[in-house]
Amino acid sequence: MFAAYAARIDRDQPLSGLELGERPAPEVRPGWSLIDVRAASLNHHDLWSLRGVGLGEDKLPMILGCDAAGVDQDGNEVVLHSVIGQSGHGVGPREGRSILTEKYQGTFAEQVAVPTWNVLPKPKELSFAEAACLPTAWLTAYRMLFTNAGVRPGDSVLVQGAGGGVATAAIVLARAAGLRVFATSRDEAKRKRAVELGALEAYESGARLPERVDAVIETVGAATWSHSVKSLKPGGTLVISGATSGDRPAHAELTRIFFLELKVVGSTMGTKEELEDLLAFCAATGVRPVIDEVLPLDRAREGFERIESGDVFGKIVLTTS
Numbered sequence: 001m002f003a004a005y006a007a008r009i010d011r012d013q014p015l016s017g018l019e020l021g022e023r024p025a026p027e028v029r030p031g032w033s034l035i036d037v038r039a040a041s042l043n044h045h046d047l048w049s050l051r052g053v054g055l056g057e058d059k060l061p062m063i064l065g066c067d068a069a070g071v072d073q074d075g076n077e078v079v080l081h082s083v084i085g086q087s088g089h090g091v092g093p094r095e096g097r098s099i100l101t102e103k104y105q106g107t108f109a110e111q112v113a114v115p116t117w118n119v120l121p122k123p124k125e126l127s128f129a130e131a132a133c134l135p136t137a138w139l140t141a142y143r144m145l146f147t148n149a150g151v152r153p154g155d156s157v158l159v160q161g162a163g164g165g166v167a168t169a170a171i172v173l174a175r176a177a178g179l180r181v182f183a184t185s186r187d188e189a190k191r192k193r194a195v196e197l198g199a200l201e202a203y204e205s206g207a208r209l210p211e212r213v214d215a216v217i218e219t220v221g222a223a224t225w226s227h228s229v230k231s232l233k234p235g236g237t238l239v240i241s242g243a244t245s246g247d248r249p250a251h252a253e254l255t256r257i258f259f260l261e262l263k264v265v266g267s268t269m270g271t272k273e274e275l276e277d278l279l280a281f282c283a284a285t286g287v288r289p290v291i292d293e294v295l296p297l298d299r300a301r302e303g304f305e306r307i308e309s310g311d312v313f314g315k316i317v318l319t320t321s
Helices: 044-050 128-132 134-149 165-176 188-196 225-230 254-259 272-285 297-309
Strands: 002-006 018-022 032-041 069-071 077-080 111-115 119-121 156-159 180-184 201-203 213-218 232-240 263-266 291-296 315-319
Touching: 002 297, 018 297, 032 128, 044 297, 069 128, 077 128, 077 134, 119 272, 128 134, 128 291, 128 315, 134 165, 134 213, 134 232, 134 272, 156 165, 165 180, 165 213, 165 272, 180 188, 188 201, 213 225, 225 232, 225 254, 291 297, 297 315
Parallel strands: 156 180, 156 213, 180 201, 213 232, 232 263, 291 315
Antiparallel strands: 002 018, 032 069, 032 111, 032 315, 069 077, 077 119
16 A cells, blocks of 8 residues: 655654655554545654654654544544554553554555544544544644643633644634634744634734733743743643754743742643544534645655645645545
């Protein structure tokens, strides 16, 4: 079957390890299901995998891709939960959780095998491309906002780095839930898009906000960390799920954190139950993922190049037909 896969690890030039070509079809073990992939979306995780983060040389070649929507062996339209081993189903209770492509072959292929427990019904209201955007970036944003930040309608939230998959999702979900949203970006066009998606205002990175916020959604890391901490109200919450600009900020702002009793919460992906809630939320409210571009799987390299350059707003989706 045709697939996009990591053939080599290169920390400095990750795309040099990306190959497109034939790979063996997945073998189905007891408790697992075979899914015909219709659409899969790109994440920064895929680029980090090519750098060897979470993916060892001993696992190569590894088909990339965490997210997918497709059709199961019984003809049902489905969405995949990307966290394997979260429940023990399909792998055994002693295996720790992992994300697809860390231990098991991923979704940038014509077929993928996953534990049957990880297969959810796709709402009829969502297209395959839309549903394929939800299990990583959108689920991460959903958990950051509604589980870990604990915000309620009427609260205020700052989303750093508008344009990225998680940040874009956070803007749309927060607005749909009745939150007051501020956003930042270095790019003027991305700031404009953030306002079109529901942000009250969008500012250059590091700019002073008109008010302090209840929560900050942080995926940028070192470059925006100090600004995120300084933007919080006393007792506010900073939720971080990534560090695309690095994980060592020049100023940790520890004094401000303890003096104002701020909360810093790490967040990774989400649960199957939260994905079910997110799917239902999108189906009921009309909220849809922001899709930047849809490409056929054989043009996956173009999608990776855009992710690497940062020239993207929303999600890039790969399709198999």
